[in-house]
Amino acid sequence: MDIRELRYFAAVYRERNLTAAARTCFVSQPSISTAITNLEAELGTKLFIRHKKGVAPTASAEQFHALACRIIDETDAARSLFRKPSTRTNLTLGLMRTLDVPRTIALLKPLTVRSDIALRLVGHDERADARIISKSMLGDDEHFVPLWSERYVAALPPSHPLTLKDRLRAADLAEYPMIDRCHCEQSQFFGRLAQRRQSAAIAQSEDWAMALVAAGIGIAIVPEGVAKGHPDIAIREIEVKVKREVGLACRASVPLVDALKDFVGKLQGRAKSGRHYPSKPFRPA
Amino acid sequence: MDIRELRYFAAVYRERNLTAAARTCFVSQPSISTAITNLEAELGTKLFIRHKKGVAPTASAEQFHALACRIIDETDAARSLFRKPSTRTNLTLGLMRTLDVPRTIALLKPLTVRSDIALRLVGHDERADARIISKSMLGDDEHFVPLWSERYVAALPPSHPLTLKDRLRAADLAEYPMIDRCHCEQSQFFGRLAQRRQSAAIAQSEDWAMALVAAGIGIAIVPEGVAKGHPDIAIREIEVKVKREVGLACRASVPLVDALKDFVGKLQGRAKSGRHYPSKPFRPA
DNA sequence: TGACATCTATAGGATACAACTATGGATATC
DNA sequence: GATATCCATAGTTGTATCCTATAGATGTCA
Numbered sequence: 001m002d003i004r005e006l007r008y009f010a011a012v013y014r015e016r017n018l019t020a021a022a023r024t025c026f027v028s029q030p031s032i033s034t035a036i037t038n039l040e041a042e043l044g045t046k047l048f049i050r051h052k053k054g055v056a057p058t059a060s061a062e063q064f065h066a067l068a069c070r071i072i073d074e075t076d077a078a079r080s081l082f083r084k085p086s087t088r089t090n091l092t093l094g095l096m097r098t099l100d101v102p103r104t105i106a107l108l109k110p111l112t113v114r115s116d117i118a119l120r121l122v123g124h125d126e127r128a129d130a131r132i133i134s135k136s137m138l139g140d141d142e143h144f145v146p147l148w149s150e151r152y153v154a155a156l157p158p159s160h161p162l163t164l165k166d167r168l169r170a171a172d173l174a175e176y177p178m179i180d181r182c183h184c185e186q187s188q189f190f191g192r193l194a195q196r197r198q199s200a201a202i203a204q205s206e207d208w209a210m211a212l213v214a215a216g217i218g219i220a221i222v223p224e225g226v227a228k229g230h231p232d233i234a235i236r237e238i239e240v241k242v243k244r245e246v247g248l249a250c251r252a253s254v255p256l257v258d259a260l261k262d263f264v265g266k267l268q269g270r271a272k273s274g275r276h277y278p279s280k281p282f283r284p285a
Numbered sequence: 286m287d288i289r290e291l292r293y294f295a296a297v298y299r300e301r302n303l304t305a306a307a308r309t310c311f312v313s314q315p316s317i318s319t320a321i322t323n324l325e326a327e328l329g330t331k332l333f334i335r336h337k338k339g340v341a342p343t344a345s346a347e348q349f350h351a352l353a354c355r356i357i358d359e360t361d362a363a364r365s366l367f368r369k370p371s372t373r374t375n376l377t378l379g380l381m382r383t384l385d386v387p388r389t390i391a392l393l394k395p396l397t398v399r400s401d402i403a404l405r406l407v408g409h410d411e412r413a414d415a416r417i418i419s420k421s422m423l424g425d426d427e428h429f430v431p432l433w434s435e436r437y438v439a440a441l442p443p444s445h446p447l448t449l450k451d452r453l454r455a456a457d458l459a460e461y462p463m464i465d466r467c468h469c470e471q472s473q474f475f476g477r478l479a480q481r482r483q484s485a486a487i488a489q490s491e492d493w494a495m496a497l498v499a500a501g502i503g504i505a506i507v508p509e510g511v512a513k514g515h516p517d518i519a520i521r522e523i524e525v526k527v528k529r530e531v532g533l534a535c536r537a538s539v540p541l542v543d544a545l546k547d548f549v550g551k552l553q554g555r556a557k558s559g560r561h562y563p564s565k566p567f568r569p570a
Numbered sequence: 571t572g573a574c575a576t577c578t579a580t581a582g583g584a585t586a587c588a589a590c591t592a593t594g595g596a597t598a599t600c
Numbered sequence: 601g602a603t604a605t606c607c608a609t610a611g612t613t614g615t616a617t618c619c620t621a622t623a624g625a626t627g628t629c630a
Contacts, residue, residue, distance in 0.1 A: 055577090316590080
């Protein structure tokens, strides 16, 4: 067991998907696969149940995850113990409010561990060096570097009658009170989907929306990653497959800040393949 | 930075000596050397000052050591999280009372992390599967597997007049009160060395002896490793070079307990060289 | 139903890393 | 002056890890 394996484990735990974890770790999928297999052998316990779409953590994985995170964090802390940077570059990132927080934090890790960067996170509509947003919010003069795509799901109170169904249709939703996440870029669309003008409640942030759902006020349609973290909320698929593409938006007209160049390079590199090394080793002709 | 490097670092910190650290890690000295160099480069700080005899940790190393230990311990804990052993073999080790505690704990690590072993530590004169003792205490029917050799040094109160000298002679010691560590196998010898019959105080354990020294009662002659850990005690070499060989004693007449076989094998293997792999890779003739 | 996409596991080959041996230079010890 | 101890460097080799490619299973959609 080494720290590399722990990082892979944490990524799989977060993504619930070996392939996606491979992308966030910038390695190929088999690397993750064998690492997890080895880890399971060493610990003498199964960590993930493999099924058709992705993997599910076992109880052991839950337990192990807490410890693994501590070790990873402490290792990162140790690395930067003595790097008291005299001059830190300010880097401002605009984040849309509907982002999956743990996933985003994990994505930004390469930036946060660099002690020569002072990271500042602001709203998606403020001045920033780059923005992490849904593709639908992309401005005219912006490049888009895709990060992940997310489906929208229905978040219901655990005791809601609709939890009996595996998948919800527009007609189902029409009969029950809904919560309008007015900060979401697809808010209007969901209004039409549920065939209504008025909502049971309006929430201005994901936290409020989730709290209203948990309190039994109504149903909310939210990005998968947002709903995932809450234990007292039931998640159901919706029949109409709404997805959003989340990515990094960079102004095309303004040259990229130095601090971001490596980062964006890596992100672009992983798009088609997860390779770690340059695609072709240099060979003189 | 990976856990392997942290282990090497901890070993060097403990031993104050790359070569000795290499032995305790069962690797060769250059492996330790390069690992420390790399670690220093990665952290951007010098960790050890190399000098003629061994190395001395810098302030950075002190700081880093605390963190490194935590990470190492947590990693070991993580590894054995799910290894709830149904049946643990009892293993009893006899330890002489004058052992350097951190060093001994580090040595026994391979046994303590094995969750199929329940380690019991007893006095050196009790019934045990093996004993860690000074060579001078070796019984007739015992094998001796050398672990390390230690010089004896003088432990003085920090404000003692003799701290002005770098090295103490028998004549120096004769003029000042001394503490008799009656539990030590070399106790009588020191009595002769200091040319006296009576002592200022008698201590039955290292803890008491060190406390008496710190309190200014007198000087004690103790194994190097014992004195090292105490910040409020000054250490000086003594001119007469008394050493002791510490090792593992196994009854020759009784076959070695299974749990110990690997361990002793490793210890013997490292005696002449620190190699990790078999000395010669197998090649068919 | 068949073409296609998605996800995990395995096989085979390339490469980087960490181990080893051997040796050199510097400093103590006898 | 011979010997021992200690750390650093050079060169070689074995192993671990990564990659690509592909198989097998399942789900999606025309």
